[in-house]
Amino acid sequence: MAGKGKFIFAGLLILAAVIYLIVSNTGSTAHYFLTIEELRAMGDRAIGRNLTVSGAVLGDSIVYDPTIPQVTFTIVQVPADPKEVERAGGLAAVLHAAVNDPDAPRLEVVYNNVKPDLLKHESQAIIRGHLGEDGRFYADEVLLKCPSRYQEAVPEQAGGQ
Numbered sequence: 001m002a003g004k005g006k007f008i009f010a011g012l013l014i015l016a017a018v019i020y021l022i023v024s025n026t027g028s029t030a031h032y033f034l035t036i037e038e039l040r041a042m043g044d045r046a047i048g049r050n051l052t053v054s055g056a057v058l059g060d061s062i063v064y065d066p067t068i069p070q071v072t073f074t075i076v077q078v079p080a081d082p083k084e085v086e087r088a089g090g091l092a093a094v095l096h097a098a099v100n101d102p103d104a105p106r107l108e109v110v111y112n113n114v115k116p117d118l119l120k121h122e123s124q125a126i127i128r129g130h131l132g133e134d135g136r137f138y139a140d141e142v143l144l145k146c147p148s149r150y151q152e153a154v155p156e157q158a159g160g161q
Helices: 002-029 036-041 082-087 091-099 153-159
Strands: 051-065 070-076 106-111 124-131 137-145
Touching (some): 036 106, 051 091, 070 124
Parallel strands (some): 106 137
Antiparallel strands (some): 051 124
């Protein structure tokens, strides 16, 4: 009977460790996309934290240095609410409006890697990384979506099924 108690205790200990790991890792990585305004509203609490931010790429701001390699670019505030994006005419319209709004909040991004092929004017950028003390966002990962590139492919795919 004492042997059975040891197995139960060991099982509970392992279960507690697994639950702890799931909760602690989910808390640091399960972030929704922040807007630039939400990031700024966090103030100093945002510095150094792992965060995910979304915005529209300003094409004129893209600077690539292949010798490092490093890409710097600026993203502009886009709505986070999918219903708001839909009401505004879709993602392409929202991205276009955002990059043409001189008063929209902006965020400079530094990505120490090769320049992604889809990093273009009016692309949607989803960046994961941390905010530096200098106010720049240091990206570990850059995900890009260029809605105009895929706009025509969707009806063909839907019609072909």
